[in-house]
Amino acid sequence: MENKDEAEWSKFFHENKGPANLEESRDKISKFCDKHKDKKLVLITSGGTTVPLELNTVRYVDNFSLGTRGATSAEYFLRNGFAVIFLHRESSLKPFSRHLSGDAMRKWLQVSESGEVSVCSSHAAEVSKIVVEYQKYEDSLCEISFTTLSDYLWMLKTAANILNSHPNSLLYLAAAVSDFYVPTGQLPKHKIQSRNSIFAVPKTFCFTSEGPPTVELQIVPKMLSPLVSYWAPNSFVISFKLETDPNLLASKAKGALEKYKHNVVIGNILQTRKKEVWMVEKDAVTKIELTNEELKSGVEIEDRIVKHILTLI
Amino acid sequence: MENKDEAEWSKFFHENKGPANLEESRDKISKFCDKHKDKKLVLITSGGTTVPLELNTVRYVDNFSLGTRGATSAEYFLRNGFAVIFLHRESSLKPFSRHLSGDAMRKWLQVSESGEVSVCSSHAAEVSKIVVEYQKYEDSLCEISFTTLSDYLWMLKTAANILNSHPNSLLYLAAAVSDFYVPTGQLPKHKIQSRNSIFAVPKTFCFTSEGPPTVELQIVPKMLSPLVSYWAPNSFVISFKLETDPNLLASKAKGALEKYKHNVVIGNILQTRKKEVWMVEKDAVTKIELTNEELKSGVEIEDRIVKHILTLI
Numbered sequence: 001m002e003n004k005d006e007a008e009w010s011k012f013f014h015e016n017k018g019p020a021n022l023e024e025s026r027d028k029i030s031k032f033c034d035k036h037k038d039k040k041l042v043l044i045t046s047g048g049t050t051v052p053l054e055l056n057t058v059r060y061v062d063n064f065s066l067g068t069r070g071a072t073s074a075e076y077f078l079r080n081g082f083a084v085i086f087l088h089r090e091s092s093l094k095p096f097s098r099h100l101s102g103d104a105m106r107k108w109l110q111v112s113e114s115g116e117v118s119v120c121s122s123h124a125a126e127v128s129k130i131v132v133e134y135q136k137y138e139d140s141l142c143e144i145s146f147t148t149l150s151d152y153l154w155m156l157k158t159a160a161n162i163l164n165s166h167p168n169s170l171l172y173l174a175a176a177v178s179d180f181y182v183p184t185g186q187l188p189k190h191k192i193q194s195r196n197s198i199f200a201v202p203k204t205f206c207f208t209s210e211g212p213p214t215v216e217l218q219i220v221p222k223m224l225s226p227l228v229s230y231w232a233p234n235s236f237v238i239s240f241k242l243e244t245d246p247n248l249l250a251s252k253a254k255g256a257l258e259k260y261k262h263n264v265v266i267g268n269i270l271q272t273r274k275k276e277v278w279m280v281e282k283d284a285v286t287k288i289e290l291t292n293e294e295l296k297s298g299v300e301i302e303d304r305i306v307k308h309i310l311t312l313i
Numbered sequence: 314m315e316n317k318d319e320a321e322w323s324k325f326f327h328e329n330k331g332p333a334n335l336e337e338s339r340d341k342i343s344k345f346c347d348k349h350k351d352k353k354l355v356l357i358t359s360g361g362t363t364v365p366l367e368l369n370t371v372r373y374v375d376n377f378s379l380g381t382r383g384a385t386s387a388e389y390f391l392r393n394g395f396a397v398i399f400l401h402r403e404s405s406l407k408p409f410s411r412h413l414s415g416d417a418m419r420k421w422l423q424v425s426e427s428g429e430v431s432v433c434s435s436h437a438a439e440v441s442k443i444v445v446e447y448q449k450y451e452d453s454l455c456e457i458s459f460t461t462l463s464d465y466l467w468m469l470k471t472a473a474n475i476l477n478s479h480p481n482s483l484l485y486l487a488a489a490v491s492d493f494y495v496p497t498g499q500l501p502k503h504k505i506q507s508r509n510s511i512f513a514v515p516k517t518f519c520f521t522s523e524g525p526p527t528v529e530l531q532i533v534p535k536m537l538s539p540l541v542s543y544w545a546p547n548s549f550v551i552s553f554k555l556e557t558d559p560n561l562l563a564s565k566a567k568g569a570l571e572k573y574k575h576n577v578v579i580g581n582i583l584q585t586r587k588k589e590v591w592m593v594e595k596d597a598v599t600k601i602e603l604t605n606e607e608l609k610s611g612v613e614i615e616d617r618i619v620k621h622i623l624t625l626i
Contacts, residue, residue: 050375056557056583058489062363062375066404091379097415100422102406105413109432109444117440118431119422128430131422176371190558191583215528244369245503270369270504 008221013157015183016150025144026158029085032142033166036083039140040168040313043159044077045175046070047089049149051182053215058191060148061217063176067092069240069273069302070174076306077172078137085163087155089175090145096134100127149178153223160231169235170313171227176242180217224260236313237262244270253280264312266305274301279308321534326470328496329463338457339471342398345455346479349396352453353481353626356472357390358488359383360402362462364495366528371504373461374530376489380405382553382586382615383487389619391450395483398476400468402488403458409447413440462491466536473544482548483626484540489555493530537573549626550575557583566593577625579618587614592621 033041047070048063071093074084078095088094108123119127144159146152152175163169228237239262241253246269253267257280267278276289288304346354360383361376384406387397391408401407421436432440457472459465465488476482541550552575554566559582566580570593580591589602601617 053374054557058377058555058557058583059491060375060377061366062373064371064373094416097419100415100418102410102413102415105418106410106444106447109413109440111441111444115437115441116431117437117444118429124428124430127422128424128428131419131424131430134419178372190561191556215530217528242371243504244367244371248503270371 005221005225009223009226012150012153012221015185016153016181017184018154019146019148019151022154022158025155026162028142028144029159029162032083032085033162036140037166039083040081040170041085041163041166042077042082042170042172043085043087043163044070044074044172045087045152045156045177046074047092048176049089049152049178050147051149051178051180051217052187053182054191055184055187055189056191061178061180061215063178064270065089065092065176067094068098070172071095071098072300072302073172073174073306074141075133076300076302078140079133080306080310082170083140083142085142085144085159087144087146087152087159087175089152090147094143095137095141096130099130149181149220150184152177153220156223156227157231160227160235164232164234166235168313169232170309171232171235171237172309173224173237173239177220177223179220181220182216183218186216222260224256224262228260228262238264238266238309241265241267242270242273243267249278250280250285253278257282264309277301277305279305281312318534318538322536322539325463325466325534328498329466329494330497331467332459332461332464335467335471338468339475341455342457342472342475345396345398346475349453350479352396353394353483354398354476354479355390355395355483355485356398356400356476357383357387357485358400358465358469358490359387360405361489362402362465362491363460364462364491364493364530365500366495367504368497368500368502369504374491374493374528376491377583378402378405378489380407381411383485384408384411385613385615386485386487386619387454388446389613389615390485391453392446393619393623396453396455398455398457398472400457400459400465400472400488402465403460407456408450408454409443412443462494462533463497465490466533469536469540470544473540473548477545477547479548481626482545483622484545484548484550485622486537486550486552490533490536492533494533495528495530499529535573537569537575541573541575551577551579551622554578554580555583555586556580562591563593563598566591570595577622590614590618592618594625 047067048065051061053059067088070088074086074095077084108119109117110120111117144155146155224239241256243249243252249267249269253265257265265280267280275295279286288301288308290299290301360380361378364374366372380401383401387399387408390397421432422430423433424430457468459468537552554569556562556565562580562582566578570578578593580593588608592599592601601614601621603612603614
């Protein structure tokens, strides 16, 4: 079983090359870890991964994620004294900047007669708090971006290897990672045409004269297995399990923990994920739930999640 | 042929219901058009459409688009006296706010001792210009959002119908619209499981014990046909054709114009779309190209595109 798993993920990395910025990112993470060697360190993954359907990518399969869980959690880890490596989908939400969207800013900014641009008084206190916190924690935050599933897995492996030699490291895997992909070697070079006319028909995106077009996908090897056993056996590993069917969540979360033998699975349901989660450990399940009053007053469930994790490590 | 096309798009709207905010959006667009009845009016579509693979959507097929073309063009149409209906993908770039990303703002904002939050002097002039312009044009801008392909097509049909009775209306279709979809009735309710265990296997996302999983997609009916013939026959219609293979672009752009008999196809190549485009009209093709110096100095090709359109209408 171990050998089969190993063969699968070795094959994946053999068939799908690393991103262009892999070496540069490895250096950046190494230096960041050295600088913060006396702190608690967490690698947070955040946002969805894309699965390109063409080499010159116009179309791709994506996973729903704005990156809210990861970006919010990063803020609470920083407030609790961690140095944070934030491995996020390019263009998904980031810590602190998530509160300062362009839509908000184009409404909140005002220009004085002397040309000074400032935040209007009704939002100044709120924005001030964010800016001051960002400046306080900026040096404890290392941001690395990915877009595709393959880039994500390369970066995860690279970062996990580095964190493994750090005495107090946590992996907090909040990214929404695709279960399916199309190997690079099977991708058509150009944008797929909507009628198969002058094109050789690519195997992965198949038109027949009879039936509808179909996309053939491969199942992504489960990377939690080598992560826990080989890449970061010394780290405390927390994964997420998102479902839309509440009847499946408990068994899926417990199943993942038994299979991969890591430390915590945080179970959540798509529709209620900001209100309730289940922290599934080997011998305990803790439900964390916000009241409607807490939600209204701006309490974020990631505050409670991080506090709970602090009791476990 | 006409009848076959009509049957196809009627079937699409029959099988895929409109979004919850359709009536509200119709009202908003109607009022906006009434208010600006003496102005030139443009409907700009912008951003990619999603094709959900589940009803409670975790996974979807997406089209690459940040919405830069649409958001930038909207700014130049506003500067040239148009009232702009901006039909955009939720969370894609918007006019003016595209310059004020959270990443930039968390770096550019500073807090004074008295608690005032202002933009640092090195970026004040640039941000000031954007804020002043946004305030100037805010009332001439009507923003409507969509996420899925189906929502987009419902909104497009609704908006086009309203604009058709306006004497000077332009449709500028810059959204990256999927050619493929899965009809709502064929979607599985919940997140697809990566191994077919306890689940009934949904037809559209098919696992077999032998081969790889496959997704069956339907081809989206070409909506330019009813748009030009029925929904907005009085409007000036501009569509975009994006390719990755330069050898295909000219024939595809000309082919679209001949087929749908609208006014302009703007052809562009994914890799060079900010530097060069081809304006394809019935009897002329005009290439618009920026020099490297112009690109470096911040000239945007949408400025030239809008100026060229002004010579045609």
